[in-house]
Amino acid sequence: AQSVTQLGSHVSVSEGALVLLRCNYSSSVPPYLFWYVQYPNQGLQLLLKYTSAATLVKGINGFEAEFKKSETSFHLTKPSAHMSDAAEYFCAVSGGTGANNLFFGTGTRLTVIP
Amino acid sequence: KAGVTQTPRYLIKTRGQQVTLSCSPISGHRSVSWYQQTPGQGLQFLFEYFSETQRNKGNFPGRFSGRQFSNSRSEMNVSTLELGDSALYLCASSSGGETQYFGPGTRLLVL
Numbered sequence A: 001a002q003s004v005t006q007l008g009s010h011v012s013v014s015e016g017a018l019v020l021l022r023c024n025y026s027s028s029v030p031p032y033l034f035w036y037v038q039y040p041n042q043g044l045q046l047l048l049k050y051t052s053a054a055t056l057v058k059g060i061n062g063f064e065a066e067f068k069k070s071e072t073s074f075h076l077t078k079p080s081a082h083m084s085d086a087a088e089y090f091c092a093v094s095g096g097t098g099a100n101n102l103f104f105g106t107g108t109r110l111t112v113i114p
Numbered sequence B: 001k002a003g004v005t006q007t008p009r010y011l012i013k014t015r016g017q018q019v020t021l022s023c024s025p026i027s028g029h030r031s032v033s034w035y036q037q038t039p040g041q042g043l044q045f046l047f048e049y050f051s052e053t054q055r056n057k058g059n060f061p062g063r064f065s066g067r068q069f070s071n072s073r074s075e076m077n078v079s080t081l082e083l084g085d086s087a088l089y090l091c092a093s094s095s096g097g098e099t100q101y102f103g104p105g106t107r108l109l110v111l
Helices: none
Strands: A003-007 A010-014 A019-026 A033-038 A044-050 A056-058 A064-068 A073-078 A087-094 A102-104 A108-113 B005-007 B010-013 B019-024 B031-038 B042-050 B053-057 B064-068 B074-078 B087-094 B106-110
Touching (some): A003 A087, A010 A019, A019 A033, A102 B042, B010 B019, B019 B087, B019 B106, B042 B064, B074 B087
Parallel strands (some): B010 B106
Antiparallel strands (some): A019 A073, A033 A087, A056 A064, A064 A073, B019 B074, B031 B042, B042 B053, B087 B106
């Protein structure tokens, strides 16, 4: 079975500070992992994905995530927060080979303080 | 390429009614998945269609059904609406690989 746990439902950072959003996964098969962002009243936008290639994945808007198998983690980081980063972020794991369903975490709402 | 489109964007229904939501995938994508998003339960997978066949199904009652047409457009139907069906319904399309691209969603309010 696949699942993800996002630690911290709310994270606040100052503009220009490091952003760190935590995600731990559980998967019975080699996982595909994703980070999505959701702005108010919008759908989900793909930030980045891990599909068993490089363990450090770079995404859009300066975000990156590192897959650590030993820690079953896939934390999302950005060196310097921008006001436009304020949104809700979801970590997700795929349902396994041949399965096109995603299991989502409960989300982390990021607030950026000017 | 145009993104995933969903219609309508907003919908108000009353208990007991039924509703049909529509999703047009990215051109060339043959897989369409549906998700329900609520404050209490978060994002939950409903079902996936690929080449007009339901390939995967989540843990929802039979009141939730879907179909896919030959042009890959998909519809989702909810019969006998309950207050708890109020949610944002998201559609996602994929070319068959692991990456899903989401539409803006349909916000359903059941009164």
